[in-house]
Amino acid sequence: MSEKGLMISVSGPSGVGKGTIIEEIRRMFPECKHSISVTTRPPRGEEQDGVEYYFRTKDEFEKLVKEGEIIEYDMYVDNYYGTPATPLIEKSNRGDDVLLDITIAGSLALKRKFPQAVTIFILPPSFEKLEERLKGRGTESLELVQKRLEKAREEVLSAEKFDYVVVNDDLQTAVDNIVAIMKAEKCRYDRLSGIEKTL
Numbered sequence: 001m002s003e004k005g006l007m008i009s010v011s012g013p014s015g016v017g018k019g020t021i022i023e024e025i026r027r028m029f030p031e032c033k034h035s036i037s038v039t040t041r042p043p044r045g046e047e048q049d050g051v052e053y054y055f056r057t058k059d060e061f062e063k064l065v066k067e068g069e070i071i072e073y074d075m076y077v078d079n080y081y082g083t084p085a086t087p088l089i090e091k092s093n094r095g096d097d098v099l100l101d102i103t104i105a106g107s108l109a110l111k112r113k114f115p116q117a118v119t120i121f122i123l124p125p126s127f128e129k130l131e132e133r134l135k136g137r138g139t140e141s142l143e144l145v146q147k148r149l150e151k152a153r154e155e156v157l158s159a160e161k162f163d164y165v166v167v168n169d170d171l172q173t174a175v176d177n178i179v180a181i182m183k184a185e186k187c188r189y190d191r192l193s194g195i196e197k198t199l
Helices: 018-028 058-066 085-093 104-113 127-137 142-161 171-186
Strands: 007-011 070-076 079-084 098-101 118-123 164-167
Touching: 007 018, 007 104, 007 171, 018 098, 018 171, 058 070, 058 079, 070 085, 070 104, 079 085, 085 098, 098 104, 104 118, 104 142, 118 142, 118 171, 127 142, 164 171
Parallel strands: 007 098, 007 118, 118 164
Antiparallel strands: 070 079
């Protein structure tokens, strides 16, 4: 009986703690892989192709999009950033679980391409708490914080399109809930191949 790895995408509003949650899960489970993005920006410092990013030219990236190899992508400071399909498929086929920290639109695009993907929406305990976290970072103006909060109010309406919703009120509880989701998903009958269907 062979078991494919999970594709788990974690999305939610800015400041909700997605990155911290993923870091903690990967610290607890080092065998859990992360998705490496493709970008058209040049490598910085010691960055290596296939480690931090897959580095491609703009023409190469656009060709990958046309071929359907890029699941979802965005442009930031005149450079493309996208999620490639082939490495995800290869890791899953090897039985590796892969965590993706992608946008809400990216998670929904992933689900369309890979219906077996597990989508998790991270919610703040309240908008007041989210505002506290955004202000607490001290990296943005109050005007930008307010814009992020307005965007967050729109984004939470998409939570119903996700498989699971986890409230990040306490980091360890949120991590434990996602680990529980991963364990439950591995027990789903339709994820296990080679099982004889008997009456």
